[in-house]
Amino acid sequence: MKMSSASLRAQKHEDKGYDWFCGFAYSPAYGLGPEEGVYRRDPSSIIKVGDYYYVYYTKSFGPHFGHSSKRDMGSKVFPWDHADIWCAKSTDGVHWEEIGAVVKRGTKGEYDERTVCTPDVMEYSGKYYLVYQACPMASYNGRMESVGMAVSSSPEGGFEKLKETLISPQEDGEIFGEEAENINKGMFNGVNHDPMLLHYNGKFYMYYKCCGKSFDEMASFGKDTRWGVAIADEITGPYIPSEYNPVTNSGHETLLWKYNGGIAALINRDGPEKETIQYAKDGINFEVMSQVTCTPQAGGAYRCEDTNSSPLAGLRWGLCHLDERGAQWNCIMRYDIDMRNPYAHAHGYPESNSRSLGRW
């Protein structure tokens, strides 16, 4: 029997099985929805403590002006500039109650003077750890972001910041300069965004998005996002970037979960392998497992207990943000993976889901 190249590839797809395929359905996260003058973005993973689910997210107020405001060092540049980290709780994962800011940006001269944003959360040994992007610069030019950590014995507040950042940007010689404008520059490890923390193999794996691979590419072409991982023996560090970084070649905000002794990752909108789900048996060497569409943006999954029951159990539901063109204010919404028929999702039925919420 003669077989085309595509059919030979299909055999490999079939060998991997179809449990890695899914669709995504979107619905309101009441209480975190659209609000005039308010940005809510970048929800963390969701943890359950007692009767409540908790989520942490970036919140900022008022319009932003992009880099046209660069002459005014204080102007809000991005929706995640001049932001704080807020917390909300819910009993059903659908209706959310805002508790308030739990980590606020620092004061003048501190490593998080300018903004704190894009948090993730982990419960470990009875304490709650937030990791987040922190920026010290007077002018937010998209460089020099660090990863900060704050710790509390309650999920609802009392978070105390560590004195030192967990990961700091590396200024790679001529790549950084006063001319840097709206593009994150630098070799890998130059800037560190969107941290996500997992307790894995007895260590702490902090994945993060890093913008910029090499100066030539960045100068010529625009942004390039990949993920790295930094590993620590203690949850508070020190975190050592893996020698294998970057561990992905694609993906915007990090979204990872544990499965069957390895780490699974949803690689969303950026890069040549955008819109895929990948898996690394060792947390480092990721392979493409499935192709997905209409993926959550800046999503955080519910950290359920049964992540080994199926490949996508750890992705089952969560929150993400809505940051579409034309939407002036960002809001947070809920996603649920659609696993009604993994094979059908692999093969296109039900057809493409929509990130639109319709009536809210």
Added chain:
Amino acid sequence: MKMSSASLRAQKHEDKGYDWFCGFAYSPAYGLGPEEGVYRRDPSSIIKVGDYYYVYYTKSFGPHFGHSSKRDMGSKVFPWDHADIWCAKSTDGVHWEEIGAVVKRGTKGEYDERTVCTPDVMEYSGKYYLVYQACPMASYNGRMESVGMAVSSSPEGGFEKLKETLISPQEDGEIFGEEAENINKGMFNGVNHDPMLLHYNGKFYMYYKCCGKSFDEMASFGKDTRWGVAIADEITGPYIPSEYNPVTNSGHETLLWKYNGGIAALINRDGPEKETIQYAKDGINFEVMSQVTCTPQAGGAYRCEDTNSSPLAGLRWGLCHLDERGAQWNCIMRYDIDMRNPYAHAHGYPESNSRSLGRW
């Protein structure tokens, strides 16, 4: 230097170059837009004759009722049921003037009694050839579709149908039966949709979508679409299905163009390799060249002369249809590929395009 699996794959991406990446922008096709009570779908490739661009498409009137109407054999099941093939022309590719139906479904007992739809067009030796899906069944149950052809010496009318279909469905024993309901069944070549015709290497290559690979998969899981090709020495046939069929493992409606001695294909929403652009040096063995998002549905490209100037020249602009959930009536819109920066599209900037048209 240690490299992750993802970085090793990225090197291969880079070897292929970035000219295969693009975004898609959508805009109105005035004159073919939303209209209460009317479905316009499945635009053909676009040809230019004199001062006019011409397009052919599926047009039907009134609501459809799905398979709940199966007891009434005459009820309209799909938007492309009880349809005819219409023609429109334009001087600018933006504003279109409907000319009227150019191929109407046949009379009782003919192979296209029920519907004619999803046309493609080719100009060859001063004549205009339409290929299209044709259904003879009194009850449209999604099987038994054939591919028909009609020929004219004018692009605006006078099309005469060939007496015989170009490709007919193969009824594969027990797979076909009275119980067949809403799913296309049968081995590959069971049903033949969405033909697209190319003059290639001195022969005529007619690509088509085929639903159903094997009985087991279809019975268990739902639909499964792949593309085949049938090849003829003369444009009117006979068309012989390739022994290598299926030639893709994914893709819904066909969209192909010639490039550099081979055939390029936009693989859209269905299958494990959905949302990719592929290339076959021999028109048969397709390889993935790029990952794309928000692809045109049921698109047809303008058949420009300079398809060899770059990989995506033959995809540069065209028409497609809008068939989103919640849109009661389908309409035709224009797409343009966004090639402002192929590398940027590979790496996610500009960010995801939207199929939404906004105000019309």
